[in-house]
Amino acid sequence: MSTASKVLAELIDALRCLPGVGAKSAQRMAFHLLERDRDGGRRLAAALTAAMERIGHCRQCRTFSEEPVCALCAGAARDRHVLCVVESPSDLAAIEQATGYRGLYFVLLGRLSPLDGLGPDELGMDLLRRRLAEGEVQELIVATNPTVEGEATAHYLAQLARDAGVRATRLAHGVPLGGELEFIDRSTLAHAFGGRQALD
Amino acid sequence: MSTASKVLAELIDALRCLPGVGAKSAQRMAFHLLERDRDGGRRLAAALTAAMERIGHCRQCRTFSEEPVCALCAGAARDRHVLCVVESPSDLAAIEQATGYRGLYFVLLGRLSPLDGLGPDELGMDLLRRRLAEGEVQELIVATNPTVEGEATAHYLAQLARDAGVRATRLAHGVPLGGELEFIDRSTLAHAFGGRQALD
Incomplete structure (x- = not known):
């Protein structure tokens, strides 16, 4: 210009x-x-x-922080028995803003993607394995994105939790609020149908 | 957040x-x-x-410049007999990018708008009057926006040019390229009709 x-x-x-x-x-x-x-x-x-x-990364959860340990991990108010694994700090922010989740987080800073050179080491899986081995965490919430690579990462995380004897859960797939069944893609609808819940 | x-x-x-x-x-x-x-x-x-x-303003044309006189005004390559008056530096940039204009500019940094406290003094009209009185400028191209306030400013500028004995011209109103007559607003179409030009 x-x-x-x-x-x-x-x-x-x-x-x-x-x-x-x-x-x-x-x-x-x-x-x-x-x-x-x-x-x-x-x-x-x-x-x-x-x-x-x-701004660097928190030593415990790897999210952005100017302190060695971020305010979330350092705070006394959070439930230390639940750990939610997300791909990026923006996913963490989205969950913080939308839900009433009071546990802690672990940020992968990516997802398993061998073609991009992102393996378990780059995603801090060792750090997570040691964290689970400490025994404090009782539930690992897997909140990776529902993409092919995110699903692969979720499987890896589930295995990690199983090895450590920690219960692993994942976000529910289903019909988004305000959506119309007619216009929802087939796989989402199949997931929602398969994962139907009791109405009582 | x-x-x-x-x-x-x-x-x-x-x-x-x-x-x-x-x-x-x-x-x-x-x-x-x-x-x-x-x-x-x-x-x-x-x-x-x-x-x-x-970045301040050029002493001659009032556009943004880190030098007392901007590169356009200082350059030897431009035609000093034509002066194009625009409302803002972004209008200047638009004309520079779209047209082959080789003359100089004068930037008002606003338009006549008494309610916002913008009168002739704030728009550097004195500077412009002195510039026209020097006798170098032979044509004043008025390129204010075709809004109510832009039109008022254009009238003021035309008067200024008349007082200094300088020919004033303004950008043509008309049908935009790629537009369809059917969908063009009535006043633009009336302008285009009134300002029709010979086809030879």
Whole structure:
């Protein structure tokens, strides 16, 4: 894009590293910040620097944290007998926002995908195995995504739990709320039918 | 939004100053940068800081520039006899990208809007009047937006040009390329009809 200013061109280019931001949006964002919200721009720069430098991973659950152990793992209020395994910190955030879950988490930071070089070692399965061996966890909730790779990861996790003598559960498949049976894909409907529950 | 990390929560909040970015997108952006593109995040922070601190306005045309006079105004390659007046730097960028215009620009940084406290003084009309009085400019192209306030601004600019004895022109109204007559609003169609041109 041709602008009169090199610094501006660099800002527009740098904004394109954000997901879902193309050339047009990047230009709009840059002009917006310069014209109307320079303070916001400065605050964003500071927040980015702080986050990129200071946020690492929690030693216990591998989610994002600027402390060695994240607030969730360190907090006394959570139930330490239940451990929910998710693929990414955004899945953790989704479960935290939607459900009343009060247990702890373990974040894989990926899913089993040998073609991408993601095996059990990269996903911290050793850490999880040691955690289960400690005996504190009584239920392992497997909340990987219902994709092919997520299902493979779920099977691996189930085996891990079985070896440690821990009960493993997984999120229910079924009809989403507000959906219409007529328009739901066949495999989801089959799962919902097979997993039907008593009405009492 | 509840995350385990305060620094992360601050980043997500700061990202919301970008136009078109809500809570969900901000969270997705933050996780994307932390998981996959920390270098991009650092580069964005540096570009933001540089832009917010160093970019001011060109002394001649008022567009964004880190130099006292922007590259367009300082360059020898542009035709100094034609001056195109636009409302904002993004309009300037749009004209630069779409047309082969080789003249100079003048950026109002707004449009006449007394209710918002934007009068001739805020739009640099004095600067423009002096520029026209210098006698170098032979044509003033009025490229304000075809809104009510843009039209009012265009009338003001036309008067300014008339006072200085400079020819004023404006962008043609008409049928957009690829549009269908059937679906075009009535006033645009009336403009296009009234402004019809010879086919030779």
